[in-house]
Amino acid sequence: MTQLFVPGSFRLDRMRNASAQVFDHLRERIISLDLKPGVQLQRDELAAYFDLSSTPVRDALTRLGEEGLVDIVPKQSTAVRAIDVESARQAHFLRLSLELEIVHMLAQAPSPQFVSTLENIVSQQALALSHRDFATFAQADQAFHRQMFVAAQAETLWHWMRRQSGQLDRLRRLHLPIKDKAANVLVDHASIVAAIAGGDAKGAQRNVRKHLSGTLTQLDTIRAEHPDWLLPE
Secondary structure, three states, X not given: OOOOOOXXXXXXXXOOOHHHHHHHHHHHHHHOOOOOOOXXXXXHHHHHHHOOOHHHHHHXXXXXXXXXXXXXXXXXXXXXXXXXXHHXXXXXXXXXXXXXXXXXHHHHXXXXXHHHHHHHHHHHHHHHHHOOOHHHHHHHHHHHHHHXXXXXXXXXXXXXXXXXXXXXXXXXXXXXXXXXXXXXXXXXXXXXXXXXHOOOHHXXXXXXXXXHHOOHHHHHHHHHHOOOOEOOO
C-alpha cells in the first residue's frame, strides 16, 4: 500500500507562513483527487511529513474543514470529505457570473497578445490530451481561465473565487477522463478564444455558458462512474 505522507518528502519554505503551506499543499492534493474521500489525516503523521509542530497542521486542517473539504471530529479524527454537489452548484453560479462579465469585457477590446496566450494554452492542453495526461490538462485548464481574470485586471477575484470552488474543481477533475469531456473542453476553449479575438462579446458569453455547464449536467454519469466520491443528495 502506497504511503501518502512520507516523512522528509515535503520541503517547507521557511520564508513563508507554515500553516498556509500546509493548507495549500493538502488542498491541492484533495482537489487533484490524490487524496480520496475517507482518507484519514492524522495530525502526528502530517506533522512528521511537513516537519512541523502540530499547531500549524491543526490550523490548516481547520481551514480545510471550513471549506468543506474535510470532516473533523474534535479530538478523534479528520478525514477527506466526499464531494458536496450542492456546494459545487453554488460555486458554479458564482464562477459563471464572473466569467460572463469578464469575457464580455475582454471581447470589447481584444488584445492580440492575450489571444495568443490563450491559444498557446489550448495547444498545451491538446498535447496533454494526446498523452492522456489529465493532470497537466487540468493545470492548463486552470491557467486558461486565470489568464482571463488577469487580462481583465481581476486576478484578486480569481483567487477569491478559487477558494470557494474546491467542491466544483474536484467534480470537474473527476469528470475530465470520462468519455469526451476533455475533447469538449478543447473545443469550448477554442470557441471562447475565437469569439474574444473576433470582438464577439455575446458569442464569448454563449460559449462560456456552454463550457461551464458541462459537468453539472452529467452528474448521473459521474456518480455512476465514481459512486464513493459524491455525497448522497
